[in-house]
Amino acid sequence: MTGVIPSQDIEAMIAAGQIAASPEPLPDQIQPASLDLRLGTVAYRVRASFLAGHGCRVADRLAEFEMHRVDLTQGAVLEKGCVYVVPLMENLALPEGIQAVANAKSSTGRLDLLTRTITDGGTEFDRIPQGYHGPLYAEICPRSFSVLVRPGMRLNQIRFRAGQSVLSDSELTALHRASPLVDGEAVIDDGLGFSVDLRPASGNLVGYRAKPHTGVIDLDRIGQYDPVEYWEDVRSDNGQIILDPGAFYILVSREAVSIPPAYAAEMAPYLAMVGEFRVHYAGFFDPGFGHDAAGGAGSRGVLEVRCHEAPFVLEHGQIVGRLVYERMRAEPKQLYGRGIASNYQGQGLKLSKHFRMG
Secondary structure, eight states: OOEEOOHHHHHHHHHTTSEEESSOOOGGGBOSSOEEEOBOSEEEEESSOOOOOTTOOHHHHHHHHEEEEEEOTTOEEEOTTOEEEEEEEEEEEOOTTEEEEEEEOHHHHHTTEEEEEEETTOSSTTEEOTTOEEEEEEEEEESSOOEEEOTTOOOEEEEEEESOOBOOHHHHHHHHHHSOSBSSOOEESSSEEEEBOOSOSSSSEEEEEEOSSOOOEETTOTTOBOGGGTEEEEEOSSSEEEEOTTOEEEEEEEEEEOOOTTEEEEEEEOOGGGOSEEEOSOOEEOTTTTOGGGTOSSEEEEEEEEEOSSOEEEETTOEEEEEEEEEBSSOOSSBTTBSSOOTTTTOOSOOOTTBOOO
């Protein structure tokens, strides 16, 4: 059977030794359609981002690019603007026919932590080929804030799939008719398009922009930080904002999105030709996100936006990304937001869980 591997099958993969870790994986690492990955005990500060390449091991390339090592055992700061490679606690022995894709967790993306997974022999970030046997590494580049990390922290996640089960536009249209995926009209073109909300129902707060000079964020401190010290409000009275080159923004989608229980989705960036910006660093949407059955009733997509070379006018309702839907191999026993600690069910415009809101 093809499709994204659900939580109960991830448990079976662990039991079969196809996913192994030291120490053993914890039950709460298993999400409805993915597995959280944990940082190991050392970070390698490297001169530049790299991929291992065909026939090469990451460990051998580390010897080539390493500047110094950082012991994470007692906690250590990963500094803004630097690149680190951290061996993860998990390793894989995938059977033929099972491949994987990794992505940053939502809170990681909302802190502008560029976090990607690399593997031995890898020629792409975040893509693990079928049958891969070997270790996993996280490449971490804090872009806006320096962060304090410890072993066992979970900055990225991995999703397993058998074959390809991406919905075509006609299948997505039929699914939307049967179980609405967005409130209002669905823009379906190579996935489900979503747009930016710059005309909120009340007030003129449309987002946040990261301040350039801030303190360190301890990733274990939840709800502890005053957003005023790290973020500037972005307001608009006319449904548009101008993005500054190099700046990082948290915005929100105009559409409330729903992921039915038998499906998973991944956020993909929109065509580069529509503007000088990139949307999305954290891209997995789990089964049950925004879905009535899981207490969601439609949840907005938070947009992590970085402007590139030139200032760019972003306008209300502009399409900025798309959701690619896939079938699950089976409906997961646990859904996003139902009985598990899901931080962003029913969300609107929201910073990461580290900040006090309201």
